[in-house]
Amino acid sequence: MSSPASILPFLLHSLLLFTSTALAVAETPTVYEALQDYDFPVGLLPTGVTSYTLNKDTGEFEVKLSDTCEFSVSGYDLKYKSTISGVISKDKLTKLKGVSVKVIIIWVDIVEVTRDSEDLDFSVGILSAGFDVDQFEESPECGCGFDCDSLESG
Known part of the structure; x- marks a missing residue:
């Protein structure tokens, strides 16, 4: 049988390992907080993100819905695939994949989003559309976007 003196170092090591793991998990920002770290509003992504990865050195990211x-x-009708990826830097999302907008009757990929002061510009290549950043203060919900309350009360 082990003596209390021999168990104590094991318990201390286990406690330190548990504490450092818990702190690492607690310090990982949500994907919505990560967006804000790069000066983007949380409403660029819908609610319901299940996971994400972000390489802080390169800015490469992947978001899973x-x-x-x-x-x-x-x-505008928007469609998010279950996997969204690209490169993020302050005020700029580039090489975006997995987000598209319906233009008349066809779906076109949004390839870049930039923030210029209080405006967000969404680019599909040679064309872009600008929106006030305040329109994206909250995350939209799949199916109803930002106007879910009127659908529930209607």
Whole structure:
């Protein structure tokens, strides 16, 4: 049988390991907090993100949703695939994959989002559309976007 003196170092080591692991988990920001760290509003991503990875050195990221997600914003139909990826830096999302907008009857990929002061510009290549950053203060919900309350009360 082990003596209390021989168990004590094991218990202290286990406690330190548990504490450092718990602190590392607690310090990992949510994907929405990570967006804000790069000066973007949380509303660029819908609710329901299941996981994400971010390489802080390169800015490469990948975001996972439980399923594809569609909703309308300011007259535009948006579609998010279950995996979204790209490169993030302060005020700029580039090489974006997994987000598209319906233009007339076809879906076109949004490839870049930039923030210029209080404006967000969404680019599909040669065309872009600008929106006030305040429109994205909250995350949209799949199916109803930012206007879910009117659907629930209607």
